[in-house]
Amino acid sequence: xxxxxxxxxxxxxxxxxxxxxxGLGPGAPDLITLRAARLIERADVIAYPTLAGGASxxxxxxxxxxxxxxxxxxxxxxxxxxxxxxxAAYDKGASQIVAALKSGQDVVCLCEGDPxxxxxxMYIFARLxxxxxxxxxxxxxxxxxxxxxxxxxxxxxxxxxxxxxxxLPAEELHARIAGAESVVIxxxxxxxxxxxxxxxxxGLMERAVYVERATLPQEKVLPLKDAPQEAPYFSMILxxxxxxxxx
Amino acid sequence: xxxxxxxxxxxxxxxxxxxxxxGLGPGAPDLITLRAARLIERADVIAYPTLAGGASxxxxxxxxxxxxxxxxxxxxxxxxxxxxxxxAAYDKGASQIVAALKSGQDVVCLCEGDPxxxxxxMYIFARLxxxxxxxxxxxxxxxxxxxxxxxxxxxxxxxxxxxxxxxLPAEELHARIAGAESVVIxxxxxxxxxxxxxxxxxGLMERAVYVERATLPQEKVLPLKDAPQEAPYFSMILxxxxxxxxx
Numbered sequence: 001x002x003x004x005x006x007x008x009x010x011x012x013x014x015x016x017x018x019x020x021x022x023g024l025g026p027g028a029p030d031l032i033t034l035r036a037a038r039l040i041e042r043a044d045v046i047a048y049p050t051l052a053g054g055a056s057x058x059x060x061x062x063x064x065x066x067x068x069x070x071x072x073x074x075x076x077x078x079x080x081x082x083x084x085x086x087x088a089a090y091d092k093g094a095s096q097i098v099a100a101l102k103s104g105q106d107v108v109c110l111c112e113g114d115p116x117x118x119x120x121x122m123y124i125f126a127r128l129x130x131x132x133x134x135x136x137x138x139x140x141x142x143x144x145x146x147x148x149x150x151x152x153x154x155x156x157x158x159x160x161x162x163x164x165x166x167x168l169p170a171e172e173l174h175a176r177i178a179g180a181e182s183v184v185i186x187x188x189x190x191x192x193x194x195x196x197x198x199x200x201x202x203g204l205m206e207r208a209v210y211v212e213r214a215t216l217p218q219e220k221v222l223p224l225k226d227a228p229q230e231a232p233y234f235s236m237i238l239x240x241x242x243x244x245x246x247x
Numbered sequence: 248x249x250x251x252x253x254x255x256x257x258x259x260x261x262x263x264x265x266x267x268x269x270g271l272g273p274g275a276p277d278l279i280t281l282r283a284a285r286l287i288e289r290a291d292v293i294a295y296p297t298l299a300g301g302a303s304x305x306x307x308x309x310x311x312x313x314x315x316x317x318x319x320x321x322x323x324x325x326x327x328x329x330x331x332x333x334x335a336a337y338d339k340g341a342s343q344i345v346a347a348l349k350s351g352q353d354v355v356c357l358c359e360g361d362p363x364x365x366x367x368x369m370y371i372f373a374r375l376x377x378x379x380x381x382x383x384x385x386x387x388x389x390x391x392x393x394x395x396x397x398x399x400x401x402x403x404x405x406x407x408x409x410x411x412x413x414x415l416p417a418e419e420l421h422a423r424i425a426g427a428e429s430v431v432i433x434x435x436x437x438x439x440x441x442x443x444x445x446x447x448x449x450g451l452m453e454r455a456v457y458v459e460r461a462t463l464p465q466e467k468v469l470p471l472k473d474a475p476q477e478a479p480y481f482s483m484i485l486x487x488x489x490x491x492x493x494x
Contacts, residue, residue, distance in 0.1 A: 023391070025280065033387060034284060035277040114391040117408075122400040129398060136395035140280060140385045144270070144361040148383035151376060153369040158415060160423070161364075163408040176407070 012131045017045075017106040019097065019132050021121040023114040023139020024061040027234075028215035031140050032062065039108050039137065040065040045100045047073035047093060048110040049120045057234075058110040058120075073097060073107070077120065079233075090123040097124065101132050114139040118165075118186060143184050146211040146236045150221050154240070155182050166191035166237075173198045183239040192231040196224060199239065208239045259378045264292075264353040266344065266379050268368040270361040270386020271308040274481075275462035278387050279309065286355050286384065287312040292347045294320035294340060295357040296367045304481075305357040305367075320344060320354075324367065326480075337370040344371065348379050361386040365412075365433060390431050393458040393483045397468050401487070402429050413438035413484075420445045430486040439478040443471060446486065455486045 020039050025031035032040075040046070040062050050056040056074065059066070066072075075093030078085040097107050115121035115136050125134060143163065147154045155161040162180040164173060166188045173195060177183050185195055188210075199208050208224035212235040220228075224237060267286050272278035279287075287293070287309050297303040303321065306313070313319075322340030325332045347354050362368035362383050372381060390410065394401045402408040409427040411420060413435045420442060424430050432442055435457075446455050455471035459482040467475075471484060 023387075026385070028282070030282040030285070031280050031385065033272065033278050033280055035275070037281060038277070114387075114395075116394040116400040117391050118402055118404075119400075122403050125398075125400065134398075136398070138273070138278065138387045138391040138395040140270075140361075140387055141391060144364050144385040144388060147363040148361075148385040151372075151381075151383070153363040153366075153372065155365055155410065156369050157365075158412040160412070160415075161410040163402065163410070165405040165407070167405050168407075 012133075013102065015104055016132055017101040017104055019101060019124070019128055019134045020106065020108045021111060021115040021119075021125060021134065021136045022108055023111055023119065023137055024058055025140035026113060026142045026145035026215045027057075027061055027213065029061055029064060031145065031215060032065070033137065033139065036137050036139065037065055040110070041067065043067060043070050043108040044105050045071045045073065045097075045107045046110060047075065047097055047107055047124075049075045049077045049093075052076055052078045056110075058112045061112060062110055071100070073100070075120075086123075090120075090127065094124055094127040097128065098132075101128075111139070114141045117141050117143075142186070142214055142234070142236060145214045146184075146238055149214045149219060150209045150211055150238055152209060152238050152240055154184070154238070166195055170194050170198050174202065177202055177204070177239065181241055183237075183241075185237040185239070187233060188231045188235040188237055189233040190231070192227065192229075192235070195237060196227070199224060199237070204239055204241065207241060208237055211236050211238065259380075260349065262351055263379055264348040264351055266348060266371070266375055266381045267353065267355045268358060268362040268366075268372060268381065268383045269355055270358055270366065270384055271305055272387035273360060273389045273392035273462045274304075274308055274460065276308055276311060278392065278462060279312070280384065280386065283384050283386065284312055287357070288314065290314060290317050290355040291352050292318045292320065292344075292354045293357060294322065294344055294354055294371075296322045296324045296340075299323055299325045303357075305359045308359060309357055318347070320347070322367075333370075337367075337374065341371055341374040344375065345379075348375075358386070361388045364388050364390075389433070389461055389481070389483060392461040393431075393485055396461045396466060397456045397458055397485055399456060399485050399487055401431070401485070413442055417441050417445050421449065424449055424451070424486065428488055430484075432484040432486070434480060435478045435482040435484055436480040437478070439474065439476075439482070442484060443474070446471060446484070451486060451488065454488060455484055458483050458485065
């Protein structure tokens with residue numbers, strides 16, 4: 001496998017390394033794929049985002065697989081509504097990754113969940129995919145992990161599934177949930193009160209489930225009506241409207 | 248982990264086995280998770296769907312991991328628009344699984360992709376989850392696998408993602424794609440001509456990518472306008488409308 005078919009021909013230096021964007025799944029280390037595990041175990045250079053210099057969730061998932069001698073590139077990504085600070089962090093990370101690739105080393109970039117599903121690797125991919133060989137290793141998303149832990153099938157047969165980010169305005173969430181079948185609301189965090197009011201207004205509270213840190217030891221799975229007042233960033237609401245439609 | 252929190256207490260026989268619904272990912276054997284691989288390697292009883300007595304895609308993904316002595320329960324699920332024949336097949340499969348569970352054996356039920364995302368395991372889960380301990384192991388879905396292979400990030404920041412089944416009527420597909428951001432159309436198969444006409448009519452042909460058998464040796468990734476006239480069941484169309492919104 002080389003660059004994905006549709007991104008055009010690889011035009012960079014032939015002896016440069018390959019950049020791997022590796023999905024790690026929702027958090028439990030054994031929900032890493034065999035392919036991702038092998039890549040990490042053999043890596044010379046590992047890159048990952050950290051929260052403003054603090055801990056890296058991605059690194060923590062893969063910690064037991066990272067070789068002790070690997071060079072680590074930590075990208076300190078600030079959590080802010082403004083985009084410029086994060087862009088600068090990805091610019092800096094990309095330049096460090098480029099230095100390793102140009103020296104002929106492969107780089108394994110770690111990403112919680114899946115790299116192309118709200119994943120930080122997209123920002124690195126956008127900067128480097130036309131200059132270097134890139135392979136993306138898909139991972140288990142938090143969506144299906146939350147469904148598994150809640151015991152809630154998401155979609156069967158000809159059902160639709162809508163994935164909505166929690167930061168959307170209340171009016172938009174209201175309209176989109178009203179027209180949907182199964183709904184997954186990502187990035188709940190500080191938007192929990194707003195989202196809960198929308199779902200209550202739609203009369204769907206009894207069908208909504210709250211999941212926090214799915215597959216981790218601190219996991220919580222609760223009916224939305226019993227959810228805590230404060231939700232972490234890694235929390236989700238699942239909503240299915242059918243009457244056992246999978247039977 | 249025992250039964251998911253929200254399915255009520257387990258009330259079955261205490262010495263019965265546990266049913267594992269195991270997602271295998273999109274097709275490449277090394278996109279199986281570490282957890283799924285370990286469960287399969289240690290399984291005494293393996294269950295999986297087959298297409299009307301023919302091959303089992305799920306079994307083929309996991310073939311190298313299945314112990315030679317394992318008892319195998321093949322569920323011959325007919326491909327038909329009517330639901331009764333498939334329901335009968337799942338009834339029969341469930342009764343064979345029940346026999347093994349009651350004898351104290353664990354059963355690993357294989358499922359391509361993710362068990363709760365258009366997965367056959369949902370039908371077994373619906374029949375048995377209130378009578379036996381059930382654990383669902385999420386898998387990599389074809390959605391993110393196709394995106395990885397196409398080099399197409401699906402959703403970033405506050406973008407929405409709509410998953411639509413290809414068998415939906417043309418009018419409904421038209422309306423839902425028109426109102427969407429990123430779109431994934433599943434189960435394209437014999438609906439390809441209809442879907443292509445809808446996307447063409449919306450002026451979105453240049454943004455649509457066709458992916459068939461993602462991550463398998465026979466994989467195809469093509470602009471939708473160059474897709475073949477006939478598509479297999481395991482094919483998908485990805486459509487992103489933003490102008491590099493992830494930068």
